[in-house]
Amino acid sequence: MTRDVPRIMNLSRRNGADARAGAGPMEEPGDAPVLRAMGLSRAYGEDESLVRAVEEVCLDVPAGQTLAVTGPSGCGKSTLLQLLGGLDRPTDGEVWLGGRRIDHLGERALARLRRRAVGFVFQAYHLMDELTAAENVQLPALLAGASPRAARVRATRLLARVGLADRARHLPSELSGGQRQRVAIARALVNKPLVVLADEPTGNLDSAATREILRLFEELRAAGQTLVMVTHDERVAAMADRVISMRDGTLADDTRLSGGDRGRLGALLNWEG
Numbered sequence: 001m002t003r004d005v006p007r008i009m010n011l012s013r014r015n016g017a018d019a020r021a022g023a024g025p026m027e028e029p030g031d032a033p034v035l036r037a038m039g040l041s042r043a044y045g046e047d048e049s050l051v052r053a054v055e056e057v058c059l060d061v062p063a064g065q066t067l068a069v070t071g072p073s074g075c076g077k078s079t080l081l082q083l084l085g086g087l088d089r090p091t092d093g094e095v096w097l098g099g100r101r102i103d104h105l106g107e108r109a110l111a112r113l114r115r116r117a118v119g120f121v122f123q124a125y126h127l128m129d130e131l132t133a134a135e136n137v138q139l140p141a142l143l144a145g146a147s148p149r150a151a152r153v154r155a156t157r158l159l160a161r162v163g164l165a166d167r168a169r170h171l172p173s174e175l176s177g178g179q180r181q182r183v184a185i186a187r188a189l190v191n192k193p194l195v196v197l198a199d200e201p202t203g204n205l206d207s208a209a210t211r212e213i214l215r216l217f218e219e220l221r222a223a224g225q226t227l228v229m230v231t232h233d234e235r236v237a238a239m240a241d242r243v244i245s246m247r248d249g250t251l252a253d254d255t256r257l258s259g260g261d262r263g264r265l266g267a268l269l270n271w272e273g
């Protein structure tokens with residue numbers, strides 16, 4: 001055991017009941033979409049200050065699909081992602097994850113389900129500053145009830161997979177933005193989630209780091225990982241299987257990209273070079 005594990009185990013114990021109840025793999029049912037939104041709406045405020053951030057969105061995301069969500073600032077992309085991942089509650093409609101309705105679950109059950117079934121990646125990384133890269137990756141596994149040894153093994157494997165085997169003991173402050181985001185992606189994958197939800201994952205990164213993250217996402221896609229990402233960046237959207245664009249809280253367009261489309265878009269955007 002490394003010297004660092006007890007520190008993270010303390011964090012894990014705070015959530016002990018959740019961790020115990022959350023142990024065990026999550027079943028993925030037959031042909032049901034991994035994610036389903038039915039008439040999904042989220043409003044903020046009331047009367048004159050009412051904002052309909054998401055309005056009656058219906059969406060199925062099948063297993064293995066990479067879906068990009070685009071649209072102008074304020075059109076409801078982040079709100080939709082948070083609703084899909086159970087970080088926010090709809091004012092109307094339903095969210096189904098892995099064949100199970102999640103929008104009306106209690107807080108603890110929802111937190112447990114999120115931990116096991118959803119991997120989040122945010123623009124601002126949201127790594128814990130005082131934990132090393134390896135500890136950041138281990139933490140969700142420990143919180144979900146994995147043994148310290150199992151969490152360590154998974155973190156080592158995932159950090160190698162994202163090309164950071166030699167940075168495992170570094171703190172986030174000792175890593176570049178691209179490296180931090182790769183740690184965040186490893187963390188998102190540590191509990192083998194049904195879906196990875198990424199909100200502007202390349203928003204803080206330069207072109208070289210963006211390319212690294214896209215290569216990683218491409219690998220995840222090839223490995224069959226279901227992925228939903230919000231992005232302003234056409235280059236990022238171009239690697240998806242499907243692009244939906246939002247306007248004023250609603251779905252304005254839904255386009256499926258073929259491999260050929262993706263190649264052409266990549267070439268158009270001069271992305272291959």
Ligand SMILES: Nc1ncnc2c1ncn2[C@@H]1O[C@H](COP(=O)(O)OP(=O)(O)OP(=O)(O)O)[C@@H](O)[C@H]1O
Nearest residue numbers: 044045051052053072073074075076077078079080
């Ligand atoms: N907590 C909140 N309270 C009130 N209004 C909110 C809240 N969160 C979001 N909104 C509003 O909901 C709308 C959708 O916001 P959202 O962040 O989902 O848009 P977005 O498309 O992700 O924007 P951006 O691309 O700029 O991040 C916006 O008008 C925003 O001001």
